[in-house]
Amino acid sequence: MHLAVSLNIASAAGQVSLTFAELAAFVRNVEAAGVDMVIISDSSDAPSTSPFEATTLLAALATVTSRIGLVASASTLAHQPYNLARRFASLDIISHGRIGWSATMTQNPREAANFSRPEGFSDDDFRRRAREFINIVRALWIGWGRDALLFDKAAGRFHDPDKMHPLNHIGEFFSVRGPLNVARSPQDRPVLIMSGPSEADFDLASGAADVVLIEGRPSEALKVAVGDLKRRAAAIGRKPEIVKVLATMVLTSEPGTDSLQALLESSGCDGFNFVLPADAPGLQSFTDRVLPELRRRGIAGQGQQGTTLRAHLGLGAGGEQ
């Protein structure tokens, strides 16, 4: 049973934006309540009023928390795979292994218009490009062997040259020689999360993602999607239990813990992802009223089983999948 909280800091248009102190206090509160991870996105169809970009915010949050997983959304349109892989590997080292990347699987027209792609990509091209992008990032993350760094002052050998592996990727959309100039990170690979994949993305999600977020309602559709993703994972030799499917729930008022328990049992999902409004009253309400109820029912408070986000989620090492 896993629990994530999602905040879209860009969606607060017209409202007073959250300050860093407010965000940090909230993340510490949900950390104390045993939530596995906070997922932060900073992009929406409308212009954002948030003062922060998600990955920079994550780095700052990493220094004021100690156990909770920290995830940022980042799109394949707004980044280059080499830069994105570096940023998240570096964040993983800064946080001592608590980082995840939520890969945006839909094309945001605002991003296309502002990132020198005024025509955007066709859906098909966008999907193929995203797949190639994600696979490059995953490969770059394990370009350095776990024991590559020797730090041998006397012999003058900083790292083992045989344990640094270039990627030499030449694909349809990208050419990337690699390797990263960031060391292997504590989780081997930061946790890869895919949010709301369409059915066309299910193969990629079941083959590459560690966590898939699927709309929790209607419950029948959730059950079908959970079964489908786990079957596809098993079909390519992955253990179905290391592809975690969380039901995304938009919390408008009281959570209705009875129905959450029922949904967990009927759908076979691995837990919940609560989408919260990114404003101070919304966060206050969640920590003061919702979290205690979730804890009382045993829905929250079971997380954070280890020191890394992978350990919290019961995932294997990132380099061995």
Add this chain to the structure above:
Amino acid sequence: MSTRKMKLGLFLWATGHHIAAWRHPDAHVTAGIDIDHYISLARTAEAAKFDMVFCEDAAGLREANVNIASQTSRSIGFEPISLLSALAAQTERIGLVSTASTSYNEPYGLARTFASLDNLSGGRAGWNLVTSASPIEAANFGATGLRPHADRYARAREFATVVTGLWNRRAAGHDGESFSVRDPLDIPPSPQGAPVMVQAGASDDGKDLAARTADVVFSAAQTFEDAKAFYDDLKGRLAAYGRQPDDVKIMPGVAPIVAATKAEAQAKYDALQELIPDDVGVALLSSYLSISDLGRYPIDGPLPELPESEGMKSRQALVIEQARRDGLSIRELARYFAGARGHWRVVGTAEQIADALQERFEGGAADGFNVMPSWFPGELDAFATLVVPELQWRGLFRKDYEGRTLREHLGLKRSI
């Protein structure tokens, strides 16, 4: 006592600026994977009232030869934007400046990221614009290789125009040669308005771009005359862009080795030089000269004649001039440059180092210095505890911060 104060930057670089720094017994060898180490360095610099910490960056390995690379600590380290964002939450006053490339980023994304860092830090962010001269980086972003110098600078000019337009809320909508941007920046104005703009290119293209857009210029100069010539040249270019000489702060790199006596300082330096393997020194020199095969010339012979490079034109000229002037062999030149990477090396007591800095500062050759400790944390600690108090006592450097933002520390206008 002068009222004009020296600006000081701390140039962060893996285990230290000396190529063999990581082998020094006191160097923190795991610096590249230890965030607490960097937090500690930034706090040391902040306690010493430095204007800023600065992260140089490349989006790729520094050295193509894996055997050479494995004998240095420079193949791994933190990605600087995430590093500085973490430092923003763990420091209060010191400026946070990172390199980012105009060749391998998009202006909208870069403008957002630095605006976010400026918001996270309460107005302490700066961007060091580079065009990225390394073919190793180019290979991580496509199969077409390094763009020619002139093309990189054309792209950089457009990039800088878009970024400063976004920060300064000028009319939205850009449809240019390399970039198109439709909307205004979707991050509210940050405390500095525009983060501080830094540049280090010293070619003609680089100096013109700096004169047009930079608030701070980092440079490399061995002699007083070189430093003065660069200073006058750059300040002389400002009027053409409607700017005043004081609008740009010129901060040459300095690689100090300080100790209680001159002999002790020299001994520290000699011990470090002894740790440089010849093949590493020659490889580093080759990369500054933008040639791949310096190793096939006799190591005790002179530098061969070299074609002008497409990479770092200005740095190449500096190295060649040094070799010819002092009649250095390849080995001697390699060791000399490996030590400070072409920057100004000063070895001595706190008084001697303060004298040297004061001469350039008061002689119109520098507005401040980018300090490059040979290894971390020891040589930073030595500079902070020995040289900084000496500069403060002479009235050359602040005793405390007066402002909150990096622009205020540097005495710059709010926005460019």
